[in-house]
Amino acid sequence: MCLVNVILLLVNLNQIQPVKVEKVPLHLQHIAYFLVNKMYSFVSFRIINKTTRFYHTKSSLLRPVQFISNNKMLTNTAISQNEEKEIFMNTLPIITETILKNPKFTELPGVGSWMKKVLEYNVGSGKKSRGLATVYSYKMIEKPDNITEESLRLACIMGWCVEMLHSYLLVLDDIMDHAITRRGVPCWYRLPEVGLGAINDSVLMHMSMFYILKTYFSQKSCYANILDTFHNSLLNTSIGQHLDYTMAHHVENNYNYFTMEQYMAIVQHKTAYYTFSLPVCLGLYLANKMDIEMHKKAKEITIEIGNFFQIQDDFIDCFGDESVTGKIGTDIQEGKCTWLAVMALQRCNASQRSEFEQCYGSKDPDNVQRIKRLYETLELPCLYKEYEQKLYESLEQRVKSEHSGELISSTIGLRLFETIYKRKG
Numbered sequence: 001m002c003l004v005n006v007i008l009l010l011v012n013l014n015q016i017q018p019v020k021v022e023k024v025p026l027h028l029q030h031i032a033y034f035l036v037n038k039m040y041s042f043v044s045f046r047i048i049n050k051t052t053r054f055y056h057t058k059s060s061l062l063r064p065v066q067f068i069s070n071n072k073m074l075t076n077t078a079i080s081q082n083e084e085k086e087i088f089m090n091t092l093p094i095i096t097e098t099i100l101k102n103p104k105f106t107e108l109p110g111v112g113s114w115m116k117k118v119l120e121y122n123v124g125s126g127k128k129s130r131g132l133a134t135v136y137s138y139k140m141i142e143k144p145d146n147i148t149e150e151s152l153r154l155a156c157i158m159g160w161c162v163e164m165l166h167s168y169l170l171v172l173d174d175i176m177d178h179a180i181t182r183r184g185v186p187c188w189y190r191l192p193e194v195g196l197g198a199i200n201d202s203v204l205m206h207m208s209m210f211y212i213l214k215t216y217f218s219q220k221s222c223y224a225n226i227l228d229t230f231h232n233s234l235l236n237t238s239i240g241q242h243l244d245y246t247m248a249h250h251v252e253n254n255y256n257y258f259t260m261e262q263y264m265a266i267v268q269h270k271t272a273y274y275t276f277s278l279p280v281c282l283g284l285y286l287a288n289k290m291d292i293e294m295h296k297k298a299k300e301i302t303i304e305i306g307n308f309f310q311i312q313d314d315f316i317d318c319f320g321d322e323s324v325t326g327k328i329g330t331d332i333q334e335g336k337c338t339w340l341a342v343m344a345l346q347r348c349n350a351s352q353r354s355e356f357e358q359c360y361g362s363k364d365p366d367n368v369q370r371i372k373r374l375y376e377t378l379e380l381p382c383l384y385k386e387y388e389q390k391l392y393e394s395l396e397q398r399v400k401s402e403h404s405g406e407l408i409s410s411t412i413g414l415r416l417f418e419t420i421y422k423r424k425g
């Protein structure tokens with residue numbers, strides 16, 4: 001029963017994401033591989049006690065990496081993930097200082113100290129996945145001889161710009177979603193001295209980001225490309241947010257718009273571009289790689305990962321263990337167009353559909369429970385796990401097939417291992 005459904009699901013997904021992956025350049029595959037493993041491992045550890053199965057999927061993904069680790073050249077110059085993060089964190093003061101030296105802020109001292117507080121509260125916390133991904137991407141793409149202390153510092157600064165863009169979006173998101181906490185502390189707008197002034201603060205952050213880009217990158221030949229990438233990423237994100245918002249505020253009980261196609265459009269625009277494509281494309285520019293084809297490939301593969309990441313997020317919002325994830329799922333209550341909702345609507349019969357329409361988007365805990373039971377009746381957790389497994393196998397396959405003897409010893413492979421996996425080995 002389940003297997004038939006899985007096949008149906010895969011047919012569905014394949015129609016929407018016809019990404020051809022065979023021709024993807026090796027280093028982009030490595031980055032893709034890294035992004036999945038890194039982001040995924042974070043998530044999977046949060047829910048590991050709920051479903052130990054995730055652990056197996058993860059370790060199977062690690063196999064090709066252990067394969068790399070047999071190489072003798074590995075022993076030198078290993079940099080642990082912690083050190084990487086430390087180096088990254090250490091550049092934050094450069095960002096703050098540069099911004100506070102902006103004449104606009106020195107002329108008005110009250111603004112400067114406020115700005116410092118805004119940055120520390122909103123940019124200084126969090127996992128820094130996007131910022132770090134920018135740095136890793138650069139390091140994996142750049143020729144080793146070309147990597148200097150200065151070039152790394154610039155990569156970190158670029159990473160902080162991605163983090164600032166992210167923080168800017170989060171501050172606004174929290175206001176729109178009436179969120180209460182973020183990263184374990186009250187959302188910025190919920191602080192008594194902030195309130196809706198948070199809207200203005202978000203603009204300050206956004207503009208400071210461009211000030212940083214101008215200060216450090218305006219002399220580079222790729223400055224225009226970098227600005228364009230930031231602008232278009234934000235545009236794409238805004239399009240995604242618009243789609244998401246209108247979906248959540250559709251005509252009551254009309255779920256005709258909850259299609260896989262629409263869902264994928266939202267995910268791709270809202271999250272995938274700026275979370276996955278942006279860091280990798282910036283890494284390419286930092287390494288002076290302007291080739292349009294290469295950027296296109298980078299986008300394709302990162303989008304695929306981004307889509308998966310969101311589907312996983314949806315699943316965790318509903319079935320994740322709150323005591324482990326640290327946040328309470330709200331997608332059902334908010335009537336969000338999620339992967340689970342779309343799949344449920346594809347698979348339900350008439351009476352189940354009317355139950356869905358009756359209960360979805362309601363804050364009543366009983367209704368929320370009924371939706372969750374409906375998902376279970378429709379075997380969505382099983383479908384999800386099969387989908388996840390499939391994606392991993394396909395990624396693993398891709399990486400394995402590219403690992404000829406020559407490539408294993410390639411610097412890219414080594415760097416990948418050193419920066420990401422060394423601690424685990």
Ligand SMILES: *[C@@H]1O[C@H](CO)[C@@H](O)[C@H](O)[C@H]1NC(C)=O
Nearest residue numbers: 045046047048049050323324
């Ligand atoms: C999961 O369970 C194990 C043992 O059952 C425990 O040691 C570990 O701390 C738990 N992990 C989380 C994230 O709660």
Ligand SMILES: *[C@@H]1O[C@H](CO)[C@@H](O)[C@H](O)[C@H]1NC(C)=O
Nearest residue numbers: 143145146147148151287288
């Ligand atoms: C990096 O490498 C390229 C090509 O090998 C070279 O043209 C460029 O000058 C190098 N850049 C730096 C900063 O060393």
Ligand SMILES: *[C@@H]1O[C@H](CO)[C@@H](O)[C@H](O)[C@H]1NC(C)=O
Nearest residue numbers: 194195196197198199200201
């Ligand atoms: C944002 O700044 C504008 C201009 O000073 C001001 O009129 C507005 O009230 C501010 N908004 C908030 C929510 O503080």
Ligand SMILES: *[C@@H]1O[C@H](CO)[C@@H](O)[C@H](O)[C@H]1NC(C)=O
Nearest residue numbers: 228229232233236273277299
């Ligand atoms: C924005 O989305 C379009 C597709 O709608 C895509 O072609 C473009 O590359 C995206 N831009 C960025 C910077 O991600």
Ligand SMILES: *[C@@H]1O[C@H](CO)[C@@H](O)[C@H](O)[C@H]1NC(C)=O
Nearest residue numbers: 348349350351352353377378
């Ligand atoms: C819909 O499916 C459920 C669960 O399999 C079943 O109990 C119910 O009778 C079905 N309803 C209709 C109208 O087919």
